[in-house]
Amino acid sequence: MRADGETALAVGALSAGSAERREQWRHLALLLPALLALAALFVYPLLGILFRSIHKTSYTLEFYRQVFRTPVYLTVIGLTFRTATIVTLLCLALGYPLAYVLATVRPRLARVLVIVVVLPFFTSIIVRTYAWMVLLGRNGIVNQYLIALGLAPAPLPLLYNAAGVVIGMTYVLLPLMVLTIWSVMRGIDPALVRAAHSLGASPAQAFRRIYLPLSAPGIAGGTLLVFLLSLGFFITPALMGGPSDVMIAMLIEREVEFTLNWSFASTLAVVLLVLTLAGFVVYNRLVRLERLFEGRS
Amino acid sequence: MIAADGQRAGPGTIGVLAVASAVLVFLIAPVVIIVIVSFSGADYLTFPPPSLSVRWYERFVGAPGWRQAIVVSAKVAGLTTVFATALGLLAALALVRGQFRYKGAVYAFLLSPMIVPTIITAIGLYFFFAKLKATGSVLAMALGHTVLALPVVVIIIAATLQGLDVRFELAALSLGASRWLALRRITLPLIAPGVLSAALFAFLTSFDELLIPLFLSGVEVQTLTVRIWNSLLLEVDPTIAAVSSFLIAVTCAVLGVSAVLRRKGDHDDRHVEG
Numbered sequence: 001m002r003a004d005g006e007t008a009l010a011v012g013a014l015s016a017g018s019a020e021r022r023e024q025w026r027h028l029a030l031l032l033p034a035l036l037a038l039a040a041l042f043v044y045p046l047l048g049i050l051f052r053s054i055h056k057t058s059y060t061l062e063f064y065r066q067v068f069r070t071p072v073y074l075t076v077i078g079l080t081f082r083t084a085t086i087v088t089l090l091c092l093a094l095g096y097p098l099a100y101v102l103a104t105v106r107p108r109l110a111r112v113l114v115i116v117v118v119l120p121f122f123t124s125i126i127v128r129t130y131a132w133m134v135l136l137g138r139n140g141i142v143n144q145y146l147i148a149l150g151l152a153p154a155p156l157p158l159l160y161n162a163a164g165v166v167i168g169m170t171y172v173l174l175p176l177m178v179l180t181i182w183s184v185m186r187g188i189d190p191a192l193v194r195a196a197h198s199l200g201a202s203p204a205q206a207f208r209r210i211y212l213p214l215s216a217p218g219i220a221g222g223t224l225l226v227f228l229l230s231l232g233f234f235i236t237p238a239l240m241g242g243p244s245d246v247m248i249a250m251l252i253e254r255e256v257e258f259t260l261n262w263s264f265a266s267t268l269a270v271v272l273l274v275l276t277l278a279g280f281v282v283y284n285r286l287v288r289l290e291r292l293f294e295g296r297s
Numbered sequence: 298m299i300a301a302d303g304q305r306a307g308p309g310t311i312g313v314l315a316v317a318s319a320v321l322v323f324l325i326a327p328v329v330i331i332v333i334v335s336f337s338g339a340d341y342l343t344f345p346p347p348s349l350s351v352r353w354y355e356r357f358v359g360a361p362g363w364r365q366a367i368v369v370s371a372k373v374a375g376l377t378t379v380f381a382t383a384l385g386l387l388a389a390l391a392l393v394r395g396q397f398r399y400k401g402a403v404y405a406f407l408l409s410p411m412i413v414p415t416i417i418t419a420i421g422l423y424f425f426f427a428k429l430k431a432t433g434s435v436l437a438m439a440l441g442h443t444v445l446a447l448p449v450v451v452i453i454i455a456a457t458l459q460g461l462d463v464r465f466e467l468a469a470l471s472l473g474a475s476r477w478l479a480l481r482r483i484t485l486p487l488i489a490p491g492v493l494s495a496a497l498f499a500f501l502t503s504f505d506e507l508l509i510p511l512f513l514s515g516v517e518v519q520t521l522t523v524r525i526w527n528s529l530l531l532e533v534d535p536t537i538a539a540v541s542s543f544l545i546a547v548t549c550a551v552l553g554v555s556a557v558l559r560r561k562g563d564h565d566d567r568h569v570e571g
Contacts, residue, residue, distance in 0.1 A: 024395070024397050026395075026476070027390075028391070030390050030391035031387070031391045033383070034451075035406075035407075037447070038409075041440055041441065041443065041444050042410055042413075042418065045424065046413070046417070048421055049417065049424065094320045100313060116324050116325045118552065119328060120324050120325070120328055123544070124504075124522060125507070126529075127525075127544050128327065135327060137533055139341065141330065141334075141343070144344070171323070171324075174320070203309055233414075234414075235508070239530075249414060252420060253416065256512070265420060269417045269420060273417055277412070
């Protein structure tokens with residue numbers, strides 16, 4: 001139906017070349033305010049960061065040399081990658097079964113259950129982080145129950161260490177993983193699995209040979225998205241980590257706020273940006289970014 | 298399949314259901330618990346609370362600092378909503394209805410603030426506004442949030458426009474309406490629920506965001522999220538549970554209204570078609 005309308009539009013546009021050109025200019029004029037705003041408030045500031053990373057009094061690569069030669073910075077980059085990997089694997093392990101259930105239960109039930117995923121997804125990250133600080137603290141709610149139930153003799157150290165960071169980040173990023181995988185799973189025709197059953201496949205076989213490969217783009221997309229966002233995480237590790245759980249984004253903030261070394265902060269930011277953008281080039285081939293918002297309500 | 302045809306409820310299915318249920322509890326429990334303990338009458342956040350009271354809410358709205366922060370957050374989010382919705386609506390109209398080269402690239406560019414780590418956007422804007430000596434202003438924070446909210450608005454309005462039958466507009470044009478008249482009388486009324494929904498999400502994006510105001514706010518002008526941040530660096534204060542519940546309520550309101558708008562949008566479409 002829509003294709004007909006578009007054909008009509010296209011035919012109409014072809015019949016008059018100058019009208020088509022006028023139409024193009026009209027659309028460019030509509031785009032212009034948004035493009036200008038992003039150029040001034042997004043691209044220019046990013047170029048400013050790039051410039052600061054290679055220029056102080058004159059052009060230099062000294063800051064990049066420092067980043068890759070100082071063991072502390074390499075440790076932070078390594079720790080960032082390690083944390084991102086653990087968080088991503090946890091999100092996948094927890095997110096895939098939930099996405100599967102959302103995609104296969106009755107649509108009416110799925111609409112109710114998905115609220116449970118969407119509500120935390122749209123809740124402020126700092127609120128979600130605070131919630132886990134209340135739960136995991138030394139006198140926090142989790143420890144109160146562990147001791148009351150006799151599962152731990154003394155409060156377990158769950159906050160202000162690596163465990164806290166992993167739990168908090170997994171919680172914050174899990175909805176994104178679920179929604180990404182779900183967006184792919186919703187497109188899988190259930191008849192394909194039924195066909196496998198009718199041809200004698202066991203449920204495990206039908207899942208492994210039919211459903212899993214069909215949902216693979218969702219797994220790949222969700223994994224990459226969660227991993228790349230984890231690399232740039234700041235709020236949750238800063239509040240829930242201990243003194244040694246420093247991630248790249250926290251290092252950048254410290255260089256800006258406390259050390260006041262803007263050149264160095266900029267260099268770290270460029271390193272993080274390049275890593276992230278390279279990943280998204282791959283991501284964009286797997287899942288389209290705009291599909292995430294289909295689950296918004 | 299699980300409930301759809303219900304034939305095979307083997308041990309595998311039960312295992313998957315158990316894991317999925319546990320994950321659902323994991324996702325919702327912290328939100329629910331924070332709301333419940335925000336009504337605690339105790340000095341420590343125990344669960345379930347030994348007694349109920351609204352003392353943390355009294356602390357929240359009673360303190361001039363928190364009240365100012367609500368006003369600053371609302372101003373920043375209000376301005377962001379106006380900027381992002383205006384820019385995003387125009388851009389979405391061009392992207393969905395227009396035929397021009399590099400459309401995919403333009404779309405990707407408009408969405409790119411979603412993928413750049415916010416800390417990078419935030420320090421970029423900090424360097425930028427510091428040079429202009431404009432940090433600590435509501436306008437600077439709103440302009441920064443406009444960058445983050447623009448992709449959200451473009452995605453929602455573009456999706457609404459894609460769901461709208463282009464023949465309504467063609468019919469108006471063929472009956473002699475000008476482009477502007479067709480837009481004003483046909484397209485905009487039909488996509489109004491989507492535009493309103495986009496505006497709400499733009500508001501929420503700004504209201505909930507910490508990093509841009511963390512770098513751009515001054516000592517005097519602080520958003521709610523910045524005040525939460527500053528107080529969490531010191532201690533886990535129960536007042537924050539009340540502030541958090543307030544932010545959760547705002548999120549619920551936005552999600553609820555947008556769900557109603559979406560249903561209304563679907564209904565309008567059917568109505569016109571039928």
